[in-house]
Amino acid sequence: MRVLLTGGAGFIGSHTAVSLLEAGHEVVALDNLYNASPESLRRVEAITGGKAPLVIGDCTNARDLDRAFEAYGQIDAVIHFAGYKAVGESVSKPLDYYQNNLDATFMLLRAMKRHNCRAIVFSSSATVYGTIQKMPLREDFPTGCTNPYGWTKWMNERVLTDCASADQTLSVVLLRYFNPIGAHPSGRIGEDPSGIPNNLMPFICQVAAGKLDHLNVFGNDYPTADGTGVRDYIHVCDLAEGHVAAVEYAVEHPGTEVVNLGTGEGYSVLDIVHTFERVNDLRIPYEITPRRPGDVATVYADASKAKKLLHWQARRNLDSMCRDAWNWQKQNPDGYGKDKE
Numbered sequence: 194m195r196v197l198l199t200g201g202a203g204f205i206g207s208h209t210a211v212s213l214l215e216a217g218h219e220v221v222a223l224d225n226l227y228n229a230s231p232e233s234l235r236r237v238e239a240i241t242g243g244k245a246p247l248v249i250g251d252c253t254n255a256r257d258l259d260r261a262f263e264a265y266g267q268i269d270a271v272i273h274f275a276g277y278k279a280v281g282e283s284v285s286k287p288l289d290y291y292q293n294n295l296d297a298t299f300m301l302l303r304a305m306k307r308h309n310c311r312a313i314v315f316s317s318s319a320t321v322y323g324t325i326q327k328m329p330l331r332e333d334f335p336t337g338c339t340n341p342y343g344w345t346k347w348m349n350e351r352v353l354t355d356c357a358s359a360d361q362t363l364s365v366v367l368l369r370y371f372n373p374i375g376a377h378p379s380g381r382i383g384e385d386p387s388g389i390p391n392n393l394m395p396f397i398c399q400v401a402a403g404k405l406d407h408l409n410v411f412g413n414d415y416p417t418a419d420g421t422g423v424r425d426y427i428h429v430c431d432l433a434e435g436h437v438a439a440v441e442y443a444v445e446h447p448g449t450e451v452v453n454l455g456t457g458e459g460y461s462v463l464d465i466v467h468t469f470e471r472v473n474d475l476r477i478p479y480e481i482t483p484r485r486p487g488d489v490a491t492v493y494a495d496a497s498k499a500k501k502l503l504h505w506q507a508r509r510n511l512d513s514m515c516r517d518a519w520n521w522q523k524q525n526p527d528g529y530g531k532d533k534e
Contacts, residue, residue, distance in 0.1 A: 194270060194440070194444060195218070195219040195268055195269050196218055196219070196220050196268070196270050196271070196440055197221050197222075197223060197270070197271045197310075198210060198220055198221070198222045198271075198272050198274060199223050199252050199273045199274055199301065200224055200273075200274030200275035200276065200316075201220065201221075201223060201224055201234070201245075201247070201274065202222055202226060202229035202230060202231060202234055203224065203228065203229040203233075204229075204383070204384040204385070205274055205316070205373055205429060205436075206222065206229070206272075206274045207229075207233040207234060207236075207237055208377060208432070209272060209274075209432075209433040209436045210222065210234065210237045210245045211240055211377060211382070211430075211433065212430070212433040212434050212436065212437045213436075213437055213440075214237070214241040214243035215241055216437050216441075218440075220243075220244075220246075221261060221264065221268065222245060222246065222248065223248045223250055223257065223258070223261040224247060224248075224249065224275070225250060225251040225252075225257075229385075230385060231249075232529040233382050233385075234246075234247050236381045237382065239381065240377065240379055240381055240382070246264070248261040248264055252273075252297035252298075252300055252301050253293065253297050253300055255303070255304065258300060258301060259304060259307070262304060262307075262310070263308070267308075267310075268308060268310045269310065269312065270312035270313065270440045270443055271301065271305060271310060271313045271314070272316070272439075272440055273297075273313055273314065273315050273316060274316045275297050276293065276294040276297055276316070276345070277290050277293050277342070277345075278342065279342065279391040280320070280340050281391060281485050281486065282342075283340050283341040283342035283345075284340055284341060287341040290342055291345055291348075294342075294345035294346075294349065295345060295348060295349065295352075298315075298349045298352055298353070301313075302353075302356055311362050311363055311364060311444075311447070312364040312365075312440065312444045313363075313364070313365055313366075313443070314368060314436060314439045314440050314443055315349060315350070315365065315366070315367050316368060316370070317349070317350055317369045317370070317451075318342075318369060318370065319369050319370065319371045319425070319455070319492050319494065320338055320339075320340065320343030320346055321337075321346050321350065322335075322336060322337075322492070323336065323339055323343070323489075324337075324339060326491075328459070328491060328492075329493050329494055329495035329496075330453065330494055330495060331495045332369070332451045332452065332453055332495075332498055336350075339488075340486070350451070353367065354449045357449045358449070363447060364443040364444065364446055364448065364449075365443070365448070365449040366439045366442060366443045366452060367450070367451045367452070368436065368439055368452055368453075369451065369452070369454070369494075370427065370435070370454035370455060371424060371425035371426070371453075371454070371455040371456075371494055372393075372424045372426045373426075373428070373432045374392075374393070374394040374426050374427070374428070374465075374514045374515075374518055375394070375428040375430065375514035375517040375518050376429065376518050376520065376521035377429075378430070378517050378520070380520040380524040380525070382521070383517075383521030383522070383525065383528075384518075384521070385525070385528030385529050386528075389405070393465060394518050395522075396408055396409075397466065397477055398521075399522070400477050400478065401473070401475050401477060401519060401522065402522055402526055407478040408466065408478070409479070409480055409482045410462050410466075410479050410480065410481050410482065411484055411485045411488060412481070412482075412483065412484035413481045414484075415490040416490055416491075417461055417490055417491060419461050419464075422461065422488060422489075422490060423460065423492070423493065424460065424491075424492050425456055425458060425459055426456070426460055426465065426511065426514060427454065427455050427456050428507065428508075428509035428514045428517070431454075431456075431508060431509050432454055434505060435505050438499075438503040439503055442502065442503055452498055452503060453494040453496050453498065453499060454494070454496065454507075455493060455494025455507070456493075456496065456507040457494055457496045457497075457507075458493060459491060459492070459493035460511060464511070465515070466479060468511050468512065469515040469519065472515050472519075473519045
């Protein structure tokens with residue numbers, strides 16, 4: 194099977210490329226390199242011995258999409274990662290998020306139709322569950338968001354579901370995943386954000402490396418055990434393997450399925466900090482700062498549907514997540530650095 198990965202040079206995309214190649218599939222990546230590096234795919238090839246060709250282009254551009262679909266033969270399925278993804282930034286730049294994230298999906302679906310590709314796995318988010326307080330979160334729970342980023346995921350889910358309802362040959366798997374952290378155990382690929390990181394683990398890693406003075410912990414007055422936000426953190430390699438299971442399911446089953454990808458366990462921000470310190474024998478200075486707009490107290494998954502439907506479950510623990518993230522940072526103190534271009 195040949196799979197097109199939109200946003201394929203990014204953090205999750207590159208790890209998914211590894212898992213797909215290791216499972217015997219072919220990959221083609223489409224990425225505009227807005228927040229990614231072509232070096233990630235060169236390293237994917239080094240890890241796997243397979244080919245991970247990159248088409249530089251944008252999902253909002255029909256010609257770029259056609260080039261990606263035509264360059265390496267028939268595309269059997271798409272995994273759609275491409276999109277803006279920072280919750281805080283979406284609050285300050287809502288129009289940018291709605292236009293980019295929705296247009297990318299509209300254009301991609303039209304390109305899939307032009308090129309007779311009938312299966313898509315969409316990178317959605319637990320953000321679509323909004324402020325539901327009952328945990329763990331199940332796929333049949335009501336949805337509703339607290340920030341524009343989440344609403345773009347929710348709207349894309351609606352668009353994809355409606356398209357599958359209108360076209361009985363189309364297969365859609367909506368993966369609502371939680372908080373991917375860690376890196377490939379080789380240390381060759383990992384999370385390499387531009388500028389100051391928006392996500393917890395790369396921020397911790399940059400503090401550990403001395404690139405930042407301290408970690409900001411956004412709020413310690415949530416109704417949780419230590420007052421800091423609780424999330425379902427999942428190793429990025431587990432998440433990547435979940436995408437392989439989802440795309441293999443999608444090509445065989447028309448219709449729409451919604452599936453959580455998580456561990457089913459919640460860890461607080463300070464749990465992550467203290468685990469990182471313990472497994473890596475490091476100290477992470479941190480300061481408590483005000484809550485961020487749009488954040489909620491506790492989010493973790495009911496991952497039982499993924500196990501039943503996709504025969505997938507997370508296998509790696511929090512120690513591995515923290516150890517692998519630091520291994521990546523140690524080997525690549527400047528991320529992909531001079532190799533970014």
